[in-house]
Amino acid sequence: MNEVLKAMEERRSVRKYKTDMVPKDIIEQIIDAGLYAANGMGQKPIIVAVTNKELRDKLSKMNAAVEGWNVDLFYGASVVLIVLASKDWINCVYDGSLVLGNLMLVAHCLGTGSCWIHRAKQEFDSHEGEGNSKRTWRHGRI
Template sequence: MSNTIIEALKTRRSIRRYKPDMVPQEIIDEIIDAGLYAASGHGEQKPIIVAVTNKELRDEISVKNCEIGGWSPEVDPLYGAPVVLIVLAPKDWANNKYDGSLVIGNLMLAADSLGIGSCWINRAREEFESEWGKELLKKIGIKGEWEGIGHCILGYPEDGAKPQAAPRLPGRVYYVK
């Protein structure tokens, strides 16, 4: 029996090389809308998404992320992707990591369904704990204390191909009947 949702869950892969071509705004908006439908604790819908398509800010985020990762300056931890969707959740929300993670999962599945590559990029927490991150949020009008959950980068895969999934490791399921 074939199910398109289960098939999408099994075939979505992280993309780590992107063309510089910008994703059209209407596709970005559709991906974001799917992210906003993620399940959330108590139905509170607390995570927010900051959509970055400005190349200068995208490059600044890359530099900050690279510094946190401890890599040399020529490394681009955003893999050349032209779009960065930053997922943040209130620092005082007990479910912030869980709810934000579900948002990122939805973003990646939605992107894949539209032929757009995606990848989860870490170090958002460290970015938005820094003065740089706090100032960025103030500058764009976001008030309050936020925890960076992750970045979902978007773009067109450089070679157009999606990697194949590695075989699933055995021994990861335990049944209690």
């Protein structure tokens, strides 16, 4: 079987992570894969890597608060990748989704788990989230 097809078949969402920081070179390779994703008219989304534990924990609490929960919806992951795409771009959701797909597939291929986490749009559109991002962006997270 083709290696890419095999990786696609084997990749699964991971919801339990080691506390170790993912090595910088692995994070960079995963981000590069996201930047290689197909997109409409060259409108590449922006990928932000959150490795600061304090900020990561704050984002996790904000994400959980969208639903009124009090759990770590990042499942202990040491790194959170945030995908930003301009709301003004008609294909922002599609382009961002392709980026997230590439991120998750390559994370699997490099031996790192991932999970697509929702609610980022609501999180960043909240009053508290305004200080973390301009309101002109759509968000997805891995």
